Amino acid sequence: MRLKPQEEKIAEKIFSGDRLTFDEGMFLYQQASFNFLSVMANYVKEKISGNDVYFNINIHIEPTNYCVYNCKFCSYARKIGQEGGWEYSLEEIERIASHYKDTPITEVHITGGVHPRRDVYYYAEMIRRIREILPDVYIKAFTAIELHFMFRKARVSVEEGLQILKEAGLQALPGGGAEILDDDLSRQLHDKPGYQTWIEIHRTAHQLGIQSNATMLYGHIEKYQHRLIHMERIRSLQDETGGFNAFIPLKFRNKNNPMSDVPEVTVIEDMRNYAVSRLFLDNVPHLKAYWVNIGKKNAQLSLAFGVDDLDGTIDDTTRIYSMAGADEDHPRMTVSEMTELIRSAGRRPVQRDTLYKVVKIYD
Numbered sequence: 001m002r003l004k005p006q007e008e009k010i011a012e013k014i015f016s017g018d019r020l021t022f023d024e025g026m027f028l029y030q031q032a033s034f035n036f037l038s039v040m041a042n043y044v045k046e047k048i049s050g051n052d053v054y055f056n057i058n059i060h061i062e063p064t065n066y067c068v069y070n071c072k073f074c075s076y077a078r079k080i081g082q083e084g085g086w087e088y089s090l091e092e093i094e095r096i097a098s099h100y101k102d103t104p105i106t107e108v109h110i111t112g113g114v115h116p117r118r119d120v121y122y123y124a125e126m127i128r129r130i131r132e133i134l135p136d137v138y139i140k141a142f143t144a145i146e147l148h149f150m151f152r153k154a155r156v157s158v159e160e161g162l163q164i165l166k167e168a169g170l171q172a173l174p175g176g177g178a179e180i181l182d183d184d185l186s187r188q189l190h191d192k193p194g195y196q197t198w199i200e201i202h203r204t205a206h207q208l209g210i211q212s213n214a215t216m217l218y219g220h221i222e223k224y225q226h227r228l229i230h231m232e233r234i235r236s237l238q239d240e241t242g243g244f245n246a247f248i249p250l251k252f253r254n255k256n257n258p259m260s261d262v263p264e265v266t267v268i269e270d271m272r273n274y275a276v277s278r279l280f281l282d283n284v285p286h287l288k289a290y291w292v293n294i295g296k297k298n299a300q301l302s303l304a305f306g307v308d309d310l311d312g313t314i315d316d317t318t319r320i321y322s323m324a325g326a327d328e329d330h331p332r333m334t335v336s337e338m339t340e341l342i343r344s345a346g347r348r349p350v351q352r353d354t355l356y357k358v359v360k361i362y363d
């Protein structure tokens with residue numbers, strides 16, 4: 001492979017473990033060859049996790065899709081009383097959790113709309129009830145945007161709110177709601193709080209010993225510089241706290257939302273984005289392809305572009321991306337499907353828990 005001079009310089013920096021600059025990130029997005037990105041992202045992935053690819057056995061619970069916000073890219077939210085809306089009662093949530101008693105799941109992932117009437121005490125009760133039914137399962141719950149609203153509703157600070165949830169049994173945060181951490185772009189995309197809120201909640205969570213992930217919604221109206229600004233903000237918070245486990249690029253899907261006229265980016269762009277993310281975010285240990293969002297085959301392909309985690313088996317309860325036009329109508333994978341997907345890409349499947357402790361190696 002003949003390298004461009006800038007590629008040679010970047011390769012040297014990556015081999016010596018030096019951090020890439022914003023301009024080098026721009027070069028990777030705009031000019032680096034597809035081969036170069038794949039080879040370099042693979043190098044970094046294998047340095048971190050060898051030939052292993054992680055997944056977990058988890059379920060998603062979406063308590064409601066009623067939401068006070070109006071994100072233009074959202075196909076999922078409804079106002080109270082609107083057709084297509086739902087809200088599970090606490091008893092229904094208990095029934096869902098009970099269904100997974102004595103099964104091998106290790107994680108319950110909870111996210112949903114920002115319900116206008118629910119505060120942190122209600123959600124603490126929800127967590128307590130799930131914890132009682134599934135005492136040994138990790139509970140990873142609520143995006144920073146849901147947290148911000150439920151704390152404000154109860155008039156508690158971020159720290160107090162997180163403590164209330166932690167005492168109820170919350171152990172980790174997912175990474176959603178970040179979209180692109182840039183206020184100018186945010187104003188064009190949604191009416192949620194600005195990026196500092198997302199950063200503040202994750203910083204406080206990390207300080208309280210609650211680890212989290214970080215997502216990035218890409219492939220809509222943002223430019224490459226916005227993606228890099230976003231990743232720089234994640235990178236510098238990670239320098240400060242070390243609390244992020246995984247970075248999760250989420251592809252904008254354009255069905256049934258006010259941005260349906262914005263075309264979706266190509267699979268090639270998805271792969272380039274995974275690779276640049278792996279190279280630029282030198283301090284976040286794992287890069288996840290959320291297969292529900294990009295499809296099983298593309299998730300498998302991403303394993304050649306720096307990805308070392310395919311999220312989980314999930315079961316069929318999540319609707320966020322099926323309502324936005326993703327291929328998976330009822331997202332669910334069996335463990336054998338998941339391990340086969342990883343094996344047939346030449347990688348070794350490793351079941352992990354929420355905090356990336358190894359549960360089982362599938363040799």
Ligand code: SF4
Binds near residue numbers: 067070071145190
């Ligand atoms: S993306 Fe989340 S916060 Fe925005 S409207 Fe949809 S459910 Fe609500």
